[in-house]
Amino acid sequence: MGIFDVFRKKNGGEPVPAAPVEEEPEIYSGMRVEVTTRDGRLLFTARLVNPSDGVAELYQFSESALPLDAAEPVPVCIRGYNDRRRRAVYMEGTISPKPKHVWQVSELKVIRTGNDRAFFRLDTDIEASITIFGGFGAGDKPCRMLNISVGGACITTEHPLREGDKFLLKVRLLEDRDTSVMYCQVLRIIEKDGCPPQYGCRFLELTESDQDRITQNIFAAQLKERNGSH
Numbered sequence: 001m002g003i004f005d006v007f008r009k010k011n012g013g014e015p016v017p018a019a020p021v022e023e024e025p026e027i028y029s030g031m032r033v034e035v036t037t038r039d040g041r042l043l044f045t046a047r048l049v050n051p052s053d054g055v056a057e058l059y060q061f062s063e064s065a066l067p068l069d070a071a072e073p074v075p076v077c078i079r080g081y082n083d084r085r086r087r088a089v090y091m092e093g094t095i096s097p098k099p100k101h102v103w104q105v106s107e108l109k110v111i112r113t114g115n116d117r118a119f120f121r122l123d124t125d126i127e128a129s130i131t132i133f134g135g136f137g138a139g140d141k142p143c144r145m146l147n148i149s150v151g152g153a154c155i156t157t158e159h160p161l162r163e164g165d166k167f168l169l170k171v172r173l174l175e176d177r178d179t180s181v182m183y184c185q186v187l188r189i190i191e192k193d194g195c196p197p198q199y200g201c202r203f204l205e206l207t208e209s210d211q212d213r214i215t216q217n218i219f220a221a222q223l224k225e226r227n228g229s230h
Contacts, residue, residue, distance in 0.1 A: 025051075026082060026085070026089050026110050026113060027048060027051050027056075027080065027082070027089055027091065027110065028048075028051070028082075028084075029048065029049050029050050029051065030047060030048070030049070031047070031048045031080045031081070031082065031089075032045070032046075032047060032048075032080060032081065032211075033045070033046055033047070033048050033058070033078050033079060033080035033091075034046075034078070034079050034080075034120045034150075034215075035058065035076050035077070035078055035095070035103075036076065036077045036078075036079070036120060037074075037076060037077070038075055038076070038077060040077075040120075041222070042120045042122075042218070042219055042222055043064060043076065044060050044064040044219070045060070045061060045150075045212075045215050045219075046058040046059055046060045046061060046103070047059040047061065048078070048080060048105075051105075051108060054106065054107055054108050054109065055104070055105060055106055055108060056093075056105040056108050057098070057102055057103065057104060057105065058078075058095065058102065058103040058104075058105055059101070059102055060101040060102070060103060061101075061212065064101075073094045073095065073096045073106070074094065074095050074096075075092070075093075075094050076092070076093060076094070076095055077090070077091070077092055078090075078091040078092070078093055078105070078108075079091070079120070082113075085113075087113050087114060087115055088113060088114045088115070089110060089113050090110070090111045090112050090113070090114070091108060091109060091110050091111060092107075092108075092109055092111055093105045093106060093107050093108035093109070094106050094107050120149055120150075120218070121147050121148070121149040122147060122148055122149070122218045122221060122222055123146070123147045124145050124146060124147055124148055124173070124221070125144060125145070125146055126144065126145055126171065126172075126173070127142070127143075127144060127145075127171075128142075128143050128144060128145040128155065128169060128170060128171035129141065129142055129143060129169075129170045129171075130143050130155070130157060130159070130167045130168065130169055130170070130184075131167055131168040131170065132159070132165075132167050133166075133167070133168075141157055141158075141159040142157065142158075143155045143156060143157035143159075143169075144156050144157070145169070145171050146198065148171075148173070148214070148218060149218070150203075150206075150211050150214050150215050150218065151202060151203060152184070152187070152200065152201050152202040152203050153169060153171075153182070153184065153201055153203075154190075154198055154199065154200050154201070155169065155198070155199050155201065156195070156196045156197065156198045156199070157196060157199070158196050160197075161186050161189070161197075161199050162186065162189075163186050163187065163188065163189060164185065164186060165185070165186045166183065166184065166185045166186075166204070167183075167184055168181055168182070168183060168184070169181070169182045169183075169184045169201070173217045173218070173220070173221045174217065174220055174221055174224065177217055177220070180213070180214065180217060182203045182206070182210075182214075183203065183204045183205050184201040184202065184203060184204065185201060185202055185204055186199050186200070186201050187200050187201060187202050188200040
């Protein structure tokens with residue numbers, strides 16, 4: 001009998017049941033999230049802080065489509081990524097403003113989880129370019145960026161790519177913004193009859209400031225598009 005068996009036994013020689021392992025929560029303080037309206041419009045990005053019993057706070061770190069003195073509570077969708085469990089978390093709640101770009105969340109609940117990264121995706125269809133390093137076809141190639149999120153982009157190009165290929169994507173989301181340069185890897189190829197293939201790509205080696213910059217550009221492009229449609 002090992003020493004651990006001694007401690008696992010109680011009176012009568014019966015083993016003591018092992019204490020249940022507490023499962024990590026789906027959401028946790030410090031999770032990076034994107035807050036959208038119920039119809040999918042991006043409002044702002046934030047840190048989810050101190051979630052407990054259906055309430056939490058959001059520490060906003062991007063521009064906001066909502067005035068900070070909004071009079072009525074706003075029902076929202078909150079999408080985050082659980083880095084510990086490596087899966088997306090979809091939530092709903094109602095937010096109200098507090099001082100210093102903080103929002104109070106009430107009625108917070110997890111709706112579902114998934115294997116995607118749950119980032120807000122903006123449709124674009126704009127000119128861009130990719131830079132291939134080494135091998136046949138190295139150099140700059142034209143492409144079109146069909147959509148973008150803080151986690152990746154979808155492009156189409158006449159230059160053939162394979163799953164796993166890596167390249168630099170260069171694009172200017174707005175004329176008054178600097179060109180963004182992202183290191184990408186092809187995750188999937190979407191074939192369509194009579195059209196160049198579409199390539200779903202993820203961004204690699206992004207720092208926190210890189211993610212914030214991409215989010216700001218996405219937000220600004222969405223806001224310009226929304227204002228232009230009115």
